[in-house]
Amino acid sequence: MNRRVTKSLYVGDVKIGGDAPVSVQSMTKTDTRDVKATVDQIKGLEEVGCEIIRSAVPDMEAAQALPYIKKQISIPLVADIHFHYKLALEAIKGGVDCLRLNPGNIRDGERVREIVSAAKERDIPIRIGVNFGSLPPVGSIGKTRAKHRLSDGVNLLPKAGDVTSDEYSVVDHMVDTALWEIGILEALDFDLIKVSMKAFDISTAVEAYRRLAKIVPYPLHLGITESGTAKSGSIRSSIGLGILLYEGIGDTIRVSLSDDSREEIAVGYEILKSLELRQKGAILIACPSCGRADVDVIKLSNAVDELLKGVDKNVKVAVMGCEVNGPGEAKDADVGIAAGAGRAVIFRKGQKVRVVDESEMLSALMEEVEAI
Numbered sequence: 001m002n003r004r005v006t007k008s009l010y011v012g013d014v015k016i017g018g019d020a021p022v023s024v025q026s027m028t029k030t031d032t033r034d035v036k037a038t039v040d041q042i043k044g045l046e047e048v049g050c051e052i053i054r055s056a057v058p059d060m061e062a063a064q065a066l067p068y069i070k071k072q073i074s075i076p077l078v079a080d081i082h083f084h085y086k087l088a089l090e091a092i093k094g095g096v097d098c099l100r101l102n103p104g105n106i107r108d109g110e111r112v113r114e115i116v117s118a119a120k121e122r123d124i125p126i127r128i129g130v131n132f133g134s135l136p137p138v139g140s141i142g143k144t145r146a147k148h149r150l151s152d153g154v155n156l157l158p159k160a161g162d163v164t165s166d167e168y169s170v171v172d173h174m175v176d177t178a179l180w181e182i183g184i185l186e187a188l189d190f191d192l193i194k195v196s197m198k199a200f201d202i203s204t205a206v207e208a209y210r211r212l213a214k215i216v217p218y219p220l221h222l223g224i225t226e227s228g229t230a231k232s233g234s235i236r237s238s239i240g241l242g243i244l245l246y247e248g249i250g251d252t253i254r255v256s257l258s259d260d261s262r263e264e265i266a267v268g269y270e271i272l273k274s275l276e277l278r279q280k281g282a283i284l285i286a287c288p289s290c291g292r293a294d295v296d297v298i299k300l301s302n303a304v305d306e307l308l309k310g311v312d313k314n315v316k317v318a319v320m321g322c323e324v325n326g327p328g329e330a331k332d333a334d335v336g337i338a339a340g341a342g343r344a345v346i347f348r349k350g351q352k353v354r355v356v357d358e359s360e361m362l363s364a365l366m367e368e369v370e371a372i
């Protein structure tokens with residue numbers, strides 16, 4: 001897969017863009033003012049491989065909590081700012097590693113310039129976070145006194161899949177919004193820029209990212225916003241992010257789920273592993289089970305999945321429900337288990353290496369994994 005060539009930058013010590021691997025990030029779901037709860041949640045995310053964390057900064061108390069959070073965590077901290085430019089300045093002062101600014105609701109160019117100057121002084125990158133749900137009114141990009149959100153015209157614009165002619169679309173509006181803010185940053189000779197173009201609608205998000213990817217050199221933060229609960233949101237994110245990543249677009253990802261943030265990290269890595277863009281831990285191949293199965297494959301594969309969470313090496317492990325077809329069907333696996341009646345065959349690359357009693361099959365499988 002040819003990845004898009006981009007400029008690179010660092011968020012803390014995590015490189016984004018250039019030749020860096022696609023990084024996986026998340027956002028805290030605690031009240032940022034509650035330092036302990038936020039730090040606890042971030043530590044839980046660090047444990048599962050979260051590489052960058054973002055926290056919402058809704059008010060000055062939250063902005064002032066950031067330095068206390070930052071000094072207790074090991075991964076870079078991004079301050080998520082909407083509406084109030086003074087919160088951005090306070091976050092920069094507090095030592096955050098990156099800012100996320102929403103051009104839909106900080107629309108005064110002068111204030112953006114003030115933030116950029118402060119970020120430039122400290123070499124802090126800025127993510128321009130364009131979001132379908134909070135775009136500036138149509139015809140009023142960069143204007144502070146504009147129409148009310150309910151009459152801003154955004155919902156009347158055709159989405160990517162509905163455009164029939166060269167009429168102005170939501171994608172045009174998203175791209176124009178990003179370019180407006182990029183222009184301000186570039187005019188100040190600031191290029192520590194990354195951009196996101198999030199929407200719930202997959203075709204709109206994909207099209208917006210594709211368009212921007214062609215016209216700016218900056219790394220892109222991918223996300224399908226408000227994508228849903230663990231199951232539906234994982235599928236929606238996998239499709240949206242999967243299309244873009246497969247085309248080589250995307251330098252860091254966040255899977256948004258209405259669930260535990262740790263789940264967002266797990267899904268993020270699964271997406272990258274599926275596309276062979278990142279290898280974090282073992283890959284589990286599990287048969288779906290069928291009438292030939294000699295064991296409860298669902299239970300067994302979940303048990304193996306749990307055990308593999310502690311494995312860091314690049315290894316494909318298969319759990320198959322029968323001895324006859326299992327090893328052949330999973331011959332791509334480095335090691336696997338094919339359960340039979342009361343016993344199990346351990347195989348490597350499709351070749352049988354051991355036969356063990358059913359009661360020992362999990363420990364035998366893990367021994368083989370360790371031995372690789």
Ligand code: SF4
Pocket residue numbers: 287288289290291292293294320321322323325326329
């Ligand atoms: S490995 Fe065996 S049990 Fe599993 S799907 Fe294939 S034939 Fe069915």
